[in-house]
Amino acid sequence: MEHRSKVLVVEDDAGIRQSLFQTLNALGFVIGEAGNGEDALVRLRMVDYDAVLLDINMPGMGGIETCRKMSQQYPGLPIIMLTVLDEEDDKVEALDAGADDFVTKPFQIRELTARLRAAIRRSKAVVVAPNELIVIGDVTLDRVRHRVQKLEVEIHLTPKEFDLLSYLMEHAGRPAPYQRLLTTLWGPEYGNEREYLRVLVNQLRKKMEDDPARPTYILTESHIGYRFRES
Amino acid sequence: MEHRSKVLVVEDDAGIRQSLFQTLNALGFVIGEAGNGEDALVRLRMVDYDAVLLDINMPGMGGIETCRKMSQQYPGLPIIMLTVLDEEDDKVEALDAGADDFVTKPFQIRELTARLRAAIRRSKAVVVAPNELIVIGDVTLDRVRHRVQKLEVEIHLTPKEFDLLSYLMEHAGRPAPYQRLLTTLWGPEYGNEREYLRVLVNQLRKKMEDDPARPTYILTESHIGYRFRES
DNA sequence: GAATTCCTTACGAAATCTTTATGATGAACG
DNA sequence: CGTTCATCATAAAGATTTCGTAAGGAATTC
Numbered sequence: 001m002e003h004r005s006k007v008l009v010v011e012d013d014a015g016i017r018q019s020l021f022q023t024l025n026a027l028g029f030v031i032g033e034a035g036n037g038e039d040a041l042v043r044l045r046m047v048d049y050d051a052v053l054l055d056i057n058m059p060g061m062g063g064i065e066t067c068r069k070m071s072q073q074y075p076g077l078p079i080i081m082l083t084v085l086d087e088e089d090d091k092v093e094a095l096d097a098g099a100d101d102f103v104t105k106p107f108q109i110r111e112l113t114a115r116l117r118a119a120i121r122r123s124k125a126v127v128v129a130p131n132e133l134i135v136i137g138d139v140t141l142d143r144v145r146h147r148v149q150k151l152e153v154e155i156h157l158t159p160k161e162f163d164l165l166s167y168l169m170e171h172a173g174r175p176a177p178y179q180r181l182l183t184t185l186w187g188p189e190y191g192n193e194r195e196y197l198r199v200l201v202n203q204l205r206k207k208m209e210d211d212p213a214r215p216t217y218i219l220t221e222s223h224i225g226y227r228f229r230e231s
Numbered sequence: 232m233e234h235r236s237k238v239l240v241v242e243d244d245a246g247i248r249q250s251l252f253q254t255l256n257a258l259g260f261v262i263g264e265a266g267n268g269e270d271a272l273v274r275l276r277m278v279d280y281d282a283v284l285l286d287i288n289m290p291g292m293g294g295i296e297t298c299r300k301m302s303q304q305y306p307g308l309p310i311i312m313l314t315v316l317d318e319e320d321d322k323v324e325a326l327d328a329g330a331d332d333f334v335t336k337p338f339q340i341r342e343l344t345a346r347l348r349a350a351i352r353r354s355k356a357v358v359v360a361p362n363e364l365i366v367i368g369d370v371t372l373d374r375v376r377h378r379v380q381k382l383e384v385e386i387h388l389t390p391k392e393f394d395l396l397s398y399l400m401e402h403a404g405r406p407a408p409y410q411r412l413l414t415t416l417w418g419p420e421y422g423n424e425r426e427y428l429r430v431l432v433n434q435l436r437k438k439m440e441d442d443p444a445r446p447t448y449i450l451t452e453s454h455i456g457y458r459f460r461e462s
Numbered sequence: 463g464a465a466t467t468c469c470t471t472a473c474g475a476a477a478t479c480t481t482t483a484t485g486a487t488g489a490a491c492g
Numbered sequence: 493c494g495t496t497c498a499t500c501a502t503a504a505a506g507a508t509t510t511c512g513t514a515a516g517g518a519a520t521t522c
Contacts, residue, residue: 089234089355091355101362101364110366110382110383111366114364114366114371114380118363118364118373158466158467159467160467160468161467173376174375174376193469194510194511195469195470195471196470198513199468199470199512200468201511202511202512202513202514205512206513212512212513213512213513220511220512221377222389222390222478222511223389223390223477223479223509223510224377224390227377389477389478390478391478391479424480425499426480427479427480427481429499429500429501429502430479430480430481430501430503431479432501433500433501433502433503443502444501444502451501453499453500454499
C-alpha cells in the first residue's frame with residue numbers, strides 16, 4: 001500500500017553515498033546512486049525518481065550545472081542540494097539553477113528526511129491541481145462527473161457539500177480557514193457566518209465518516225478552520 | 232575557500248578597537264573601523280559589510296541611534312551590540328532599534344565570534360531560504376500545514392502557541408523581546424501583559440520540552456524576553 | 463405538493479484564552 | 493549573611509470563544 005518514494009542520491013564521496021543509502025533505505029525510501037552529474041542524468045532517463053539529493057561540490061560537471069540541466073529536462077522534479085556550512089553564496093546560485101531546498105552538511109538525518117518528504121509532497125500537490133480526479137485514502141472525488149466514492153461505494157452529496165469537499169480535498173493537509181471557505185462557498189460578502197459552515201461540515205461528516213463524532217477525513221482545526229487529512 | 236566575512240567595528244575607545252581588530256583579524260575576519268556613528272554610516276555606504284559590531288556607549292550619536300539608522304538603511308544587516316553588564320534596559324532598547332544580538336562587556340572573544348558568525352549565517356540564510364519548513368534540532372515546524380513535530384511525532388498546539396513558536400523559531404538564535412512578542416501575538420495595544428506571555432511559554436514548554444523546568448528549546452533571556460536555541 | 467436542499471436558531475460540550483494566586487529564583491542592598 | 497524586591501515558573505480556576513448537533517422553517521426543484 002505505502003508508496004515508497006524513489007530518491008536519486010548524487011554524491012562523489014562513496015562513503016557518504018553509502019551511508020545515505022543505508023539510512024534512507026532503512027527509512028523506507030528506494031535509493032538510486034550516482035557518483036557524478038553525467039551519471040545522474042543517465043539514471044534519470046532510465047528511472048522515474050520522485051526526488052534528487054544532489055551534492056553541490058563534485059568534480060566534473062559540478063552540482064550547480066547538474067542541477068540546472070536536471071531542472072530543465074525534468075521541470076517539477078524536486079531537487080535538494082547538499083551544501084556545506086558557511087557557503088551561503090552557493091545557495092543563491094543553486095536556487096537560480098532550480099534547486100527546491102537545501103540541507104547543509106553536516107546534517108541531521110531528521111532534517112534531511114523532513115525536507116525530502118516536504119519537497120516530494122509539494123511536487124505531488126502540483127500534479128493534483130489541474131486534475132479532475134482526487135484520490136485520498138478510500139475517498140475518490142471526480143470533479144467532472146461531480147461524484148464522490150468511498151471504497152467503490154457512491155456517496156450522494158448536495159452541490160454545496162460537494163463544493164466544500166472539493167475545496168478541502170484539493171487543499172488536503174493544510175488547514176482551510178473559515179473565511180476562505182465561506183467566501184469561496186457563499187461569496188465574498190459572507191465572511192462571518194461560521195454557523196453555516198459548521199452545519200454543512202456536520203452534514204458532510206454524517207455522510208462520509210464512519211463515526212461523525214470521531215472524524216478521520218474532515219478534521220477541525222480549532223479557531224482556524226477545517227482540513228482534510230492527507231493521504 | 233572560506234569567504235572571509237567583513238565586519239565593521241564601531242567603538243570610540245581606540246584601545247578596544249585596536250584589540251578587536253587584531254583578534255578578529257587573526258581569526259579570519261576582514262575588519263573595518265569607525266570611531267563614531269556618523270563615521271560608521273559613511274563607511275557602510277562605501278563597503279559591503281557582512282555585519283556590524285557596535286558599541287552602545289558612544290559620544291555623539293549614541294549606539295542606539297546609530298543602530299536604528301543602520302537597520303533602517305540596511306535592513307537585514309546583522310548588528311551586534313556591545314553592552315555593559317547589568318544594563319538590561321539598554322539591551323531591550325538595542326533589540327528594539329534593530330540589533331540582532333548583543334555581547335556584554337567584558338566579553339570572551341569566543342562568545343563574541345560565535346555570535347558574530349551565527350548572526351552572519353542567519354542573515355545569509357534568510358535571503359536564501361524563505362522556507363515554509365523550519366527544522367531545528369528535533370523540532371520541525373511546517374507553516375503551510377500548520378503542524379509541529381518533534382522526533383516524527385506530532386505535537387498539537389493551539390493557535391496562540393503555534394504563533395509563538397513560529398515567531399521564536401523564525402528568529403531562532405536571537406532574543407525576542409517581550410514587547411515584540413506581545414504585540415505580534417496580541418496586537419499593538421498589548422505591551423505590558425507579560426503574564427500572558429509567561430503562561431503561554433509555560434504551556435508551550437510543557438508540550439515540547441523533555442523537562443519543562445530545564446528547557447533546551449525555549450530559553451529565557453532574563454529581563455529581556457525569550458530565545459529559541461539555534462540548530 | 464412532495465422531496466430536496468438550504469438557511470437559521472439554539473444550546474450543551476469542548477477547547478482555548480485570560481486572569482489570579484502562590485512558590486521559586488536570583489540579584490540588590492544594607 | 494540575611495532581607496527585600498523584582499522577575500520568573502507553575503498550577504488552577506474562571507471567562508470566553510468555538511464546535512457539534514438537532515431541529516424547524518424557507519426556498520427551490522421535480
